[in-house]
Amino acid sequence: MTEDRDAVLQAVSSAVLAVTRHLSVREVLQVIVRSARQLLDARYAALGVPDDQGAFAEFVADGISDEQWDAIGPMPRQHGMLGAMLREGEPVRLPDIRRDPRFEYWPRAHPILKDFLGVPVLDGDQVLGIIFLSNKRSPGGFTEADQGLLTMFAAHAAIALTNARLYERGRELTLAEERTRMAGELHDAVTQKLFSLRLTAQAAASLVVRDPDRALRELDRVERLAGEALAELRAVIVELRPAELDRHGLAETLRKHVHLLDRLHPASFTFEETPVCALAPMTEMAVLRVAQEALHNASRHSAAGVVSVRLGYEDGRVVLEVRDDGAGFDVDVAAGRGLGIASMGDRAQALGGVVRVRSEPGHGTLVRMEVPPCPV
Secondary structure, X not given: OHHHXXXXXXHHHHHHHHHHOOOOHHHHXXXXXXXXXXHOOEEEEEEEEEOOOOOEEEEEEEOOOHHHHHHHOOOOOOOXXXXXXXXXXXXXXXXXXXXXXXXXXXXXXXXXXXXXXXXXXXXXXXXXXXXXXEEEOOOOOXXXXXXXXXXXXXXXXXXXXXXXXXXXXXXXXXXXXXXHHHHHHHHHHHHHHHHHHHHHHHHHHHHOOOOHHHHHHHHHHHHHHHHHHHHHHHHHHHHOOOHHHHHHXXXXXXXXXXXXXXXXXXXXXXXXXXXXXXXXXXXXXXXXXXXXXXHHHHXXXXXXXXXXXXXXXXXXXXXXXXXXXXXXXXXXXXXXXXXXXXXXXXXXXXXXXXXXXXXXXXXOEXXXXXXXXXXX
């Protein structure tokens, strides 16, 4: 038993060290799941952190390949055994989960689970999540001693998870404060530039007739000041990079944004992703902003029934598509009336990419952004 306790402490140590290495909550969850699976010699392990919408804010697994995850599909919802464990907050140990009345179903590509051991991750009376193992490699399934070990591990894992959340929340607050401070400084700098720009333009206008040469010099200064103001504004955009991108990455941030729109609007909003290589922060932010602009237009103006977002990789380029089946519009007319078409194009062009908008009255809209890959 001493050796078992040492193994638990070593596994917990890995999770705690993950926090001290300043890893994200999701990365800490992955360390916990991997450590639990190795500790109890299981083929599969998973940990789910519930949200308040009947799904999971985070769900990580170990023992399943990326290809299997893609085939399985969306994250599970709080139904069946997972939902029962969240409601009851008690450990569950079964020789065959499929024979339990609380079991409902798996997606077609889901691996077959048999012997099952799950325990809640508790902070006092609050269920932070559930951790479960399945298909123990050694014969006989999970034992009562295994349940005791996993319960002990989950108690310590709760501390690691809570600390990771506190660290991440503190980091976000620090970033927000720094962004606010920097945005204020940049705002002051831009204001000064624009004030100088206005005075110089007025001076140039007054000199056009009586001193054309000096007016030209003043106009040169106007151009320089305008360029500096533009650079300052771009810096504001960079510094105000959404915290969600740092925490979740582009794909997950888009997924959460689309999921939120799906809950808030009568239209159906869907998200599809194929693996995309790592992108530079500027590229991630540009793709996110174009997606948000296109989704804003679709939700506010299209009267669509279905809006789909796809993030993928085609012909050596990263591709974003936002498509709706709504009312559509005349692209040439709309380009002069806003809808952010020009700004979307500018964001892509700054990265060596392009945005194309296809739409006709009565035939929906497609916004397609293509940017070069992996400029990290």
